[in-house]
Amino acid sequence: MSLLEIIKNSDNSKLLDLSCDQDEITLTIAHDYFDKIIRITFPFQNFFSSFSSKSDGICFLSIENIKDTLNVKNGVYIPSTDFGDFMYDVREGNSSGYGLRESKFKIFFKVIGSFKVVIPVENFEKIKIEFLNN
Structure with missing residues (x-):
C-alpha cells in the first residue's frame, strides 16, 4: 500500500499520536478505510502542528504543491x-x-481536522510506513 493510497482513502481517519525527535516526526493514524493503525515517519527540517491531547483526532490526509501556496524568490519560499x-x-x-x-x-x-499538521516533504522515498496491529 502506497502513501498516495493511504492519503486518497483517509476520510474519517484519526490521528492518535504525533511525536518527534531531532530529525524525524512520527504520526500514528487509525485509518478508517483500511481498518488499520498506520505509523508514518518523515525526516523533517520544519513542521507545523496545532494537534494536542485535547483534539478529537478526526482528520483526513492531503498533499499540496508548496509552490501553489507560497511565493518564491531566488529559489527560496518566502512570505507573502x-x-x-x-x-x-x-x-x-x-x-x-x-x-x-x-x-x-x-x-x-x-x-487536517479540528487541528492541522503540515510537513514540507523533501523526498517521498524517505518516508517510512508501518502497519501496526489493531
Missing part, C-alpha cells in the same frame, strides 16, 4: 507581502515552508 495572505499562511501552517529551497521541497503533507 500581502498581510492577509501572510496571516492565512501562518494559521494554515504553510509558514513551515518559509526559507526552504524550492528545488528540494516540493510538497506539503497535511493532516
Whole structure:
C-alpha cells in the first residue's frame, strides 16, 4: 500500500499520536478505510502542528504543491507581502515552508481536522510506513 493510497482513502481517519525527535516526526493514524493503525515517519527540517491531547483526532490526509501556496524568490519560499495572505499562511501552517529551497521541497503533507499538521516533504522515498496491529 502506497502513501498516495493511504492519503486518497483517509476520510474519517484519526490521528492518535504525533511525536518527534531531532530529525524525524512520527504520526500514528487509525485509518478508517483500511481498518488499520498506520505509523508514518518523515525526516523533517520544519513542521507545523496545532494537534494536542485535547483534539478529537478526526482528520483526513492531503498533499499540496508548496509552490501553489507560497511565493518564491531566488529559489527560496518566502512570505507573502500581502498581510492577509501572510496571516492565512501562518494559521494554515504553510509558514513551515518559509526559507526552504524550492528545488528540494516540493510538497506539503497535511493532516487536517479540528487541528492541522503540515510537513514540507523533501523526498517521498524517505518516508517510512508501518502497519501496526489493531
